[in-house]
Amino acid sequence: MRATARPRQLDREERPRPVVEGSGRVAGPLGWDDFFASLKPLVTPATKLEREASLAAKTTMRVGGAARVYAEPASIADLQALGRAARAGQVDVFVLGRGSNLIVPDEGVEGLVLALTHATWAGFAPDGEGRVQAGAGLRLKNLCGQAAKAGLVGFEFLEGIPGSVGGALRMNAGAMGGWMFDVVEEVQLLTLAGEVRTLAKAEMHVDYRHCAELQEAIALGALLRPAAQADTDGIKRQMDAYARKRHESQPREPSAGCFFKNPPGISAGRVIDECGLKGERVGDAEVSATHANFVVNRGQATAAEVIELVRRVRARVRQVTGIVLVPEVLLFGKKWEEVL
Template sequence: MPQLRGTLQAGISLADLTWFRVGGPAEVLFLPADADDLAYALAHLPAEIPVTVIGLGSNLIVRDGGIPGVVIRLGRGFSEVEVEGTRITAGAAVPDVKVARAAADHAIAGFSFLRGIPGCIGGALRMNGGAYGGETRNVVVAVEAVTRRGEKITLANADMGYSYRHSSVPDDLIFTRAVFEGRPGDGEVIAAEMAKITESREATQPIKSRTGGSTFKNPPGTSAWKLVDAAGCRGLTIGQAQVSELHANFLINLGGATAADIEGLGEEVRRRVKETSGVTLDWEIKRIGVPKGA
């Protein structure tokens, strides 16, 4: 790949790139310069080499054995935010909160919910990220992506196949940028909404801990944290991993946890919830890579 402009590094630990601060190395870590560079790399990468994409690492467990193949992390070349009227264009690496702030600065309503999602736009697009009554699918107009073969494509909202915390687009599509549409609003009202979300998060979530955000999806008609609480799991620990005392749908790395500790704790919570309520909780946190020794 003589025309590659991004950086390639072998054996880089991914623990520092995740909010849990756990996980093994990437066989190869690739930071593309921009969407063209990403498309060039994928077009020339042999099809048998696996590709994994990570964002800010906020909703992610990287297993202790690391990730084989190429891990792609989008950075500076995917961090632009542009505002025109009530339309916002944002790169996939832009933190969700930055888009919420841009909307507030331009008195665009409909984006305050992004203040409550501790991730980046790429993750919000992939998972239909939502919080505080809002969802990504409510504001998406179009999404730009690169296929595993290096083709640049554009998807409309209807092409994303959105449902609760899920999109049905192929897993190997890499989102690079998206266009969102809000509506005219009152800047002071929007700022107050965001301040209320910030206050609520600080009061009810362990945001200053090593955590990965909401662990399990809310089952229909109830909240995951209520089921976890009813199963007696609040404060439960395995190794240095703990179910948060503040919010029972958050797992915490107390300092020396392994990825196996955290994932094992989550599975134990799922087992106890199933035993006590009959409900099978679905993971919201993504778990990728291989166990240590695998």
């Protein structure tokens, strides 16, 4: 159901667009079974394949349904083979990182969901010239920990962001005044055509929670340049200070982080709070009392409840202030316009 007077100003980046544009459907359940069966001979046994893989537990919000087909490719060759099969079968492909910035719809995702969780994508390799090659599947927590151990300053702001390097590149994740692309020198990616390319930061179009090139490509890894060399204890102290700050200001319940983008010069959380929405609840989805820009799952929330709550928050904020809030959190496999 759609509200009749819904605001239309949703921006272009809300949908994790399929990196391989197909028809969006494989005809009927038999179609998905056939597509799934066709993948096995194309990849090595190390690549995990699953039909109707539940995605809720693979996200921090813990809501939503299954991927029609899910794969954890174990090598670039396997990833390319999966991409070729999807193109041939006109199946949409979506990339899942640590699932910390998205909501999976209750009906699941109509496509092939790829997750770079195999160890092959989790590399951390200082290059001896002050730079670090990081795999797209490397957790930001591990990037921070290994950088601190190696005495590399500059990644501390990423401490506490529960995502992967790939997701942080796609979202240009930021915190404590720092942005992911502040520390990027180049990005290795797999294009729609299945070609591995390296793009220098200067060739990429990056914005607030947005990287245009990664809307239609899969990040494989990045060459990162830390700001400087320093002693491990000092770096850890800074990370601890940031962690304390998060601990004091953010909810503990499952969430997808800040739900809405901050309108220019305004804190979305403050606006939501001033509209009296803290504690607003639909089923088990709730506007956090700790931080109003977090929607939390109080236990058994569904994606439909989260979406209904988001609809109410946007409507109230718009009614009271005239501000149209734009979700930062992505609706996996769909556009927000389809549901808000």
